[in-house]
Every structure is written in structure tokens, then in C-alpha cells.
Amino acid sequence: MEPAGRARARVPRTDPYGFERPADFDYAAYEEFSSAYLVVLTRRAARWSGLLRGGGGVRRSETLKRYIRKGVPLEHRARVWMGVSGAQAQMDQNPGYYHRLLQGQQNEGLEEAIRTDMNRTFPDNVQFQKGADPCLQKALYNVLLAYGRHNLAVGYCQGMNFIAGYLILITKNEEESFWLLDALVGRILPDYYSPTMLGLKTDQEVLGELVRTKLPAVATLMDGHGVPWALVVSRWFVCLFVDALPVETVLRVWDCLFNEGSKIIFRVALTLVKQHQAFILGATSAADVCEKFKEITRGTFVTECHTFMQKIFSQPGSLSMATITRLRESCRARLLAQG
Structure with missing residues (x-):
């Protein structure tokens, strides 16, 4: 070397x-x-x-x-x-819709919520810094504003800024980024960003059930220290690994996410846990568990994205949509019963 x-x-x-x-x-x-x-x-x-x-x-x-x-x-x-x-089909079927949304009725609450997060979005990216030419903050604001007006049930939720920011970096196109955000929020990850976030909470519980089946020692450790899955993986799910994994690895994950749907998120999460199972099992407290879950998203295993992607399709073993759907139904019912 x-x-x-x-x-x-x-x-x-x-x-x-x-x-x-x-x-x-x-x-x-x-x-x-x-x-x-x-x-x-x-x-x-x-x-x-x-x-x-x-x-x-x-x-x-x-x-x-x-x-x-x-x-x-x-x-x-x-x-x-x-x-x-399906974003291309939606865009083709709705010509001019994105630009009409930008001309839509003002909503001060929505606009202020988005503006608040502008400077917090990728301060370490030169293209989002105010001195950049062009500065992508304006494109990001437009995409999030249009989406908030398009999907009134969601509006704007923290985390969407990071996702939209990545989309803009790749597409270099506001309208395409808007329709890709719509594909993620509206179809691929339903109910992740609604006010109740029921879909997000459900999928965090589903991951817990999958770990209980595939990696029972880790589930026992989490239970023993009283650490809910939401505490260690909510950022993974909300931001689709944007602020957890290296950028090239995130984009490789998203390649599959757009094509194969939300089960890819479970494959990535399970692979991270399984690969580092011995390390995680060394945790001696709840705080230690949380720290170890931060550590497992760093290092050569996640940087070497080609090998990492091969692992997500082998390490977790069988993971069918039928299994995920069944677990979602039971976890959602349990969450709703808890109120």
C-alpha cells in the first residue's frame, strides 16, 4: 500500500x-x-x-x-x-404539473419548515453551500415545496430534505427529482413520512422481528438492555442510509431500492447487524448498544460498496415480500392496539 x-x-x-x-x-x-x-x-x-x-x-x-x-x-x-x-411514466402523464405546483397557493407553515432545514442539509457538500454557483439550495427548496403542495397528507417532514438533496445531485433536474421523491414517499415507502409515521414505526418493528428470527442473540441483547429498534435504526430508515453509509454505497442501495422496493432496506439493515454480530454482542449497556450501531456503519466493509452489495443479497438469506407483508400486518396491528 x-x-x-x-x-x-x-x-x-x-x-x-x-x-x-x-x-x-x-x-x-x-x-x-x-x-x-x-x-x-x-x-x-x-x-x-x-x-x-x-x-x-x-x-x-x-x-x-x-x-x-x-x-x-x-x-x-x-x-x-x-x-x-415509475417516475418517468408519472412525469410523462402530467406535463407541466411540477411547475404549476411551484406557482400554487402559499402556505407559510410549509415554507418556513422547509427554509429552516436548508442550511442543515449537507453543510459538508460544496454544491449546497451558499457561495456555490449554482447553489443547489434553491433547487432543493423548490422540490420540497412542490412535494408539500402535491401531497398535503405529508407536507414536509425532516429527513425528506436529505433524500431530495441526493436526488438533485444525481438527476441535476428539479422535475425529475420531484417525481422520484413522489415514487419513494408515495409508493415505495408508504406512510414513512405521514404525521403518524405509522409505516416507518411498523418497518422498524418488522426489522426487530426479522432479527429475532435470523439473529436471536442480538434480539436478546436488545431486549436485555431495553433498547427499542427505533432508537438505533430510525435514521437508517428515515434518511434511507444517507447520513449513515458512504455516498457511493447509498447510491448502490438506492439503485436496488427503486427497482425492487422497500425490502432492500431490510436486507441492508440485516447485513450490517449480521456482519457485526460479535461486535454488537459485546455491548455492556444501552448506551454502548447505541454507540456500536453507529460504529457498524463505518469502515472498509461499507466503503467497499461492490462487495457490500453482494453481501446484502447473500447474508440475510431468504427474504420474500410475502414474509415482509405478513410481518407488517401483525406489527401494524400491534402498534395500533397500543394507541
């Missing part, structure tokens, strides 16, 4: 998406990973260009699913997300 100084000279201070690298960033380890990953990306980009030749719509298929699991090249990501999520 090269000395850190030489690796640092080649790796820019900001990543390709504009995020500033932290002070303790391991340049040497990243250089070693990225040089090998670049070869994978180059090979896959050529195959994707062949698959998408002709410029038509992106349709789901087993071939496409296999390709997506191996990673969508950045230059094709927006088109693929739009196609497989």
Missing part, C-alpha cells in the same frame, strides 16, 4: 458528488479500493451502454435486475431510476 501522503495527492479533497472528505479520511485505503472498483465500473459501463442503446424507455426485466444489483453507472443512474420507479 502506498504512503498516505501519495494517495492523498491523487484523491481529491471532495468526492465526485461534492462532499468534503472528513479530517480522518483514510486516503490510502480508499485509493486501494477505488483503483480496483474503477475497473469494475468501466467494464459495467460498456455493458450498460449496450443494454440502453436506442434511447427508449427503461423496462423492468430479470436482465435489468441483475445489472442493477451490480451497479448503475453514474451517467445512466437518473434514467434508470426514473424508468424502474
